[in-house]
Amino acid sequence: MATTTLNPRAETYQRSWVLDWLTTVDHKKIGILYIVNSFFFFFAAGILALVIRSELAVPGLQFLDEATYNQAFTMHGTIMIFLFIVPVLSGFANYIVPLMLGAPDMAFPRINALSFWLLPVGGLLIFSGYLFGGAAAEGWTGYNPLTQAKYSPGPGTDLWLIGLTLVGTASILGSINFIATIFKMRAPGMTLFRMPIFVWTVLVTAVLILLATPVFTAGLIALFIDRNYGGSFFDPNVGGSPILWQHIFWFFGHPEVYIVILPAMGVVSEVLPVFSRKPLFGYRAFVFATVGIGLLSFSVWAHHMFTTGFVFLPFFSFMTALIAVPTGVKFFNWMATLWRGKLSLTTPMLFALGFLSMFLIGGLSGVMLSSPAVDFHLQDTYFVVAHLHYVFFGGSVFGVFAATYYWFPKMTGRKLNEGLGKVHFWMHFIGFNLAFFPMHQLGISGMPRRVADYSPDAGWTILNSMSTAGAFLIAASIFPFLINVVATFINGERAGDDPWEGNTLEWATSSPPPPYNFDRLPPIHSERPLFFLTHGHGHAADRPADVDEKPEDDVQRRGGAA
Amino acid sequence: MRFTTARSRLWGLLRAAIPFLIIGLLSGCLLPPEPKTETAKDVFGLYVAVLVMGGIVFLGVEGFIVYAVVRYRRKPGDDQLPPQVHGNTMVEIIWTAIPTVIVLILFVISTITLNAVEARSAKPGVTVEATGFQWQWRFRYLDSDNNPKNDAVVNGTAANPPVMRLPVGEPIRVILPSLDVIHSFFVPQFLIKRDVVPVGENGTPNELEFTISEEGTYTGQCAEFCGLQHANMTFAIQAMTRAKYDQWLKVAKSGATPAPSAAPNATVIKLSATGTKFSTDRIQVPAGQPFVIRFEITDGQNHNVAVLKGGQVLFAGEIFQGPGVREYQVPALPAGEYQFQCQVHPVMTGTIVAGP
Numbered sequence: 001m002a003t004t005t006l007n008p009r010a011e012t013y014q015r016s017w018v019l020d021w022l023t024t025v026d027h028k029k030i031g032i033l034y035i036v037n038s039f040f041f042f043f044a045a046g047i048l049a050l051v052i053r054s055e056l057a058v059p060g061l062q063f064l065d066e067a068t069y070n071q072a073f074t075m076h077g078t079i080m081i082f083l084f085i086v087p088v089l090s091g092f093a094n095y096i097v098p099l100m101l102g103a104p105d106m107a108f109p110r111i112n113a114l115s116f117w118l119l120p121v122g123g124l125l126i127f128s129g130y131l132f133g134g135a136a137a138e139g140w141t142g143y144n145p146l147t148q149a150k151y152s153p154g155p156g157t158d159l160w161l162i163g164l165t166l167v168g169t170a171s172i173l174g175s176i177n178f179i180a181t182i183f184k185m186r187a188p189g190m191t192l193f194r195m196p197i198f199v200w201t202v203l204v205t206a207v208l209i210l211l212a213t214p215v216f217t218a219g220l221i222a223l224f225i226d227r228n229y230g231g232s233f234f235d236p237n238v239g240g241s242p243i244l245w246q247h248i249f250w251f252f253g254h255p256e257v258y259i260v261i262l263p264a265m266g267v268v269s270e271v272l273p274v275f276s277r278k279p280l281f282g283y284r285a286f287v288f289a290t291v292g293i294g295l296l297s298f299s300v301w302a303h304h305m306f307t308t309g310f311v312f313l314p315f316f317s318f319m320t321a322l323i324a325v326p327t328g329v330k331f332f333n334w335m336a337t338l339w340r341g342k343l344s345l346t347t348p349m350l351f352a353l354g355f356l357s358m359f360l361i362g363g364l365s366g367v368m369l370s371s372p373a374v375d376f377h378l379q380d381t382y383f384v385v386a387h388l389h390y391v392f393f394g395g396s397v398f399g400v401f402a403a404t405y406y407w408f409p410k411m412t413g414r415k416l417n418e419g420l421g422k423v424h425f426w427m428h429f430i431g432f433n434l435a436f437f438p439m440h441q442l443g444i445s446g447m448p449r450r451v452a453d454y455s456p457d458a459g460w461t462i463l464n465s466m467s468t469a470g471a472f473l474i475a476a477s478i479f480p481f482l483i484n485v486v487a488t489f490i491n492g493e494r495a496g497d498d499p500w501e502g503n504t505l506e507w508a509t510s511s512p513p514p515p516y517n518f519d520r521l522p523p524i525h526s527e528r529p530l531f532f533l534t535h536g537h538g539h540a541a542d543r544p545a546d547v548d549e550k551p552e553d554d555v556q557r558r559g560g561a562a
Numbered sequence: 563m564r565f566t567t568a569r570s571r572l573w574g575l576l577r578a579a580i581p582f583l584i585i586g587l588l589s590g591c592l593l594p595p596e597p598k599t600e601t602a603k604d605v606f607g608l609y610v611a612v613l614v615m616g617g618i619v620f621l622g623v624e625g626f627i628v629y630a631v632v633r634y635r636r637k638p639g640d641d642q643l644p645p646q647v648h649g650n651t652m653v654e655i656i657w658t659a660i661p662t663v664i665v666l667i668l669f670v671i672s673t674i675t676l677n678a679v680e681a682r683s684a685k686p687g688v689t690v691e692a693t694g695f696q697w698q699w700r701f702r703y704l705d706s707d708n709n710p711k712n713d714a715v716v717n718g719t720a721a722n723p724p725v726m727r728l729p730v731g732e733p734i735r736v737i738l739p740s741l742d743v744i745h746s747f748f749v750p751q752f753l754i755k756r757d758v759v760p761v762g763e764n765g766t767p768n769e770l771e772f773t774i775s776e777e778g779t780y781t782g783q784c785a786e787f788c789g790l791q792h793a794n795m796t797f798a799i800q801a802m803t804r805a806k807y808d809q810w811l812k813v814a815k816s817g818a819t820p821a822p823s824a825a826p827n828a829t830v831i832k833l834s835a836t837g838t839k840f841s842t843d844r845i846q847v848p849a850g851q852p853f854v855i856r857f858e859i860t861d862g863q864n865h866n867v868a869v870l871k872g873g874q875v876l877f878a879g880e881i882f883q884g885p886g887v888r889e890y891q892v893p894a895l896p897a898g899e900y901q902f903q904c905q906v907h908p909v910m911t912g913t914i915v916a917g918p
Binding site: 066067070138139143144145146150151152236237239242243276277278279281282283284285307308309310313314317318321322324325328329331332333335336338339340341342343344345353356357360361364365367368370371372373374376377379380381430433440441444445446448449450451452453454455458535 | 582591592593594595604605608609612613616619620623624626627630631634635636637640642643644645646647648649650653654657658661662665668669672673675676678679696742743744746748750751753754755756757759760761762763765768769781783784785786787788789790791792793794796873908909
């Protein structure tokens with residue numbers, strides 16, 4: 001069933017398997033390295049989450065002291081954001097974007113490899129604080145003056161700063177690579193408005209990374225100078241400004257959360273149409289909404305600082321509420337894609353639908369926070385923890401699992417088992433809501449965040465215990481997933497080129513693709529090049545103007561002889 | 563093969579929704595605590611309006627998703643494509659315009675409430691300086707004579723979080739200086755918080771104003787992560803009638819705050835500070851007996867002496883500006899080793915040994 005026949009001489013150069021993976025510049029292998037590395041950090045940060053939730057299940061300090069707890073939540077946030085969610089989406093982008101563009105690889109394959117290898121080094125540096133007297137313990141936001149040397153002595157915070165600088169550099173290099181690839185290496189016929197939506201989201205994400213991350217890196221270096229060389233950037237006693245740190249951090253930090261969500265939205269925008277057997281409704285509107293979100297994301301950062309007393313509230317409140325409009329456009333387009341479709345509830349589709357439901361809640365709680373007077377009550381409470389987990393976890397992580405189940409067959413040639421996939425999904429979905437929905441109420445009733453303990457008289461115990469139960473259910477849900485992955489590698493159902501009846505070019509080559517990706521490319525006349533190939537008809541947009549009615553004449557068709 | 567009708571699928575879905583209903587019900591009604599200040603009532607009202615708007619959107623969108631999953635499920639064996647609708651420009655315009663209008667409405671009602679919350683009265687009934695430091699609070703009641711030395715002060719310790727007594731029905735202005743890192747002054751029942759930001763010598767600290775509407779005791783807590791003991795940085799506000807408050811204030815100003823005073827022949831430790839240095843870094847005191855620290859500041863800066871063990875503040879002497887001398891009455895310390903520290907300049911530390 002393969003459309004590409006491997007040249008039998010292609011694999012005669014024998015290399016050790018380990019050396020091959022260590023030195024590869026092939027975007028597909030690098031993509032897999034990103035994904036596997038990210039999942040290791042996911043489990044590490046997930047264990048930290050279980051540590052946190054175990055301690056908070058009931059009042060009183062049962063297992064940890066305050067210092068250990070503070071390191072735990074700092075490491076949990078830092079690792080989850082910088083070493084799991086951004087890299088794993090980067091990994092899927094790395095694997096899939098060149099295929100979706102019909103390109104043989106990324107524009108700069110060696111920089112691609114460098115971008116990856118900086119990640120385990122940076123991540124281990126951040127973790128190494130534990131070996132040198134304590135990891136960083138000031139929260140992933142590292143607010144000053146708390147992160148100044150006099151209040152947080154010891155190398156943990158310095159290692160955190162250096163590790164993040166490396167990780168940030170990796171991101172910046174990767175983003176340059178994606179922008180160059182997307183602009184310069186599209187197959188003939190693929191105009192920008194015929195690119196898959198996933199590629200659009202990766203493009204906007206890459207621009208956000210390029211513009212925002214250097215600001216963060218500058219801040220990290222400035223703080224390092226403050227801590228180690230007598231700098232005075234952020235210490236108010238020597239003429240610096242702690243609020244300046246917050247501006248620098250959040251000017252990056254807010255686009256960062258869109259960096260985290262946009263690729264996941266891209267995945268959902270690929271999965272929903274395939275499993276509804278309809279095109280994405282409103283492709284152009286979707287592209288404009290994505291670009292709009294990218295632009296607006298640079299104008300809202302101070303909504304994280306409403307309670308500081310140093311922010312012009314009306315502007316940031318307005319822009320934050322405004323960003324709900326393009327997000328709403330995306331939601332309505334997704335809903336219209338489902339409307340009158342023919343839905344198959346496969347595991348990737350379940351995770352995509354789960355994304356819609358959970359990100360909806362996270363988005364709405366975000367709009368609530370956009371009102372400063374309401375934010376004065378809810379800021380720095382568990383309401384924010386609930387909000388951020390509904391968007392990061394309910395949004396991006398659900399998108400990551402949708403991507404995993406959707407593209408696993410392409411990457412490995414085998415389909416993950418649907419039964420285990422559904423068990424994973426439902427345990428994950430129920431566990432997630434059990435863990436994080438009660439946190440809304442905890443925050444609304446006044447429980448602050450980043451607290452190692454809370455008063456038994458506050459009335460917060462039951463909700464905390466529920467949340468802990470949910471956390472353990474999420475952890476348990478990983479087991480059907482891992483069993484599925486291992487079992488599928490051993491003896492899973494083989495997938496052909498196109499197990500899902502997909503629309504985009506990655507399904508026009510073998511599973512997994514050969515090193516050079518494509519033998520021949522189909523002609524590209526719409527954003528669904530394969531749809532026309534498979535069904536030979538459809539909306540005028542799918543039908544090329546210059547090809548006659550019988551497409552099998554000079555177009556390579558799948559499932560038949562070339 | 564079992565043939566599932568749309569109705570039985572819907573019933574299956576409703577049964578599956580039961581765990582979520584339970585989670586939702588146990589999670590509470592999503593309403594803030596009953597508001598106890600005038601502006602908190604405005605915030606509560608705004609919150610409810612925003613929650614209702616969000617709730618409507620949630621039910622609409624989520625309801626559609628559930629409906630679509632049930633109604634548009636692909637039937638087994640159905641290989642026909644559904645109508646391949648690519649988009650509709652008019653619909654895009656409508657669902658861009660309507661949310662924009664909703665956003666504008668949200669912004670307007672938000673701004674109205676924000677202006678109420680941020681309003682400042684010309685003459686507050688009480689002005690309190692609530693100083694945050696790692697990891698407690700100190701409340702100083704400013705009177706009109708511009709002399710900090712005769713102000714009533716409430717010092718918080720880890721063992722005894724401070725209580726801010728206030729009259730009901732009058733605007734209370736709270737000034738929020740920090741001695742070290744950023745903290746946050748949060749009273750959940752007032753539906754408000756404000757960060758306590760160190761602003762350096764020439765800066766102006768944040769201020770907050772509220773009018774308490776009901777007598778009672780309201781707990782508060784630091785809400786900006788500030789280090790090791792952030793979770794323990796609690797306080798309380800006790801609101802009472804103006805008459806009772808005046809009575810309390812008179813007693814507090816006369817310095818009669820209950821503190822275990824040392825016996826006439828108690829040990830007096832002499833300690834001085836200048837710049838960022840104490841005169842000694844090791845003090846010996848008798849265990850189990852209250853003692854006195856005669857603390858002299860020879861430069862023009864603010865200093866104090868606090869006694870800590872394991873990061874927990876056991877005693878915090880009043881911070882004052884030198885040059886000058888104060889006598890701190892320190893409660894008895896069980897035998898062991900402690901640290902003393904200036905809370906304005908945490909680099910200034912030393913050891914106290916309480917021995918036989």
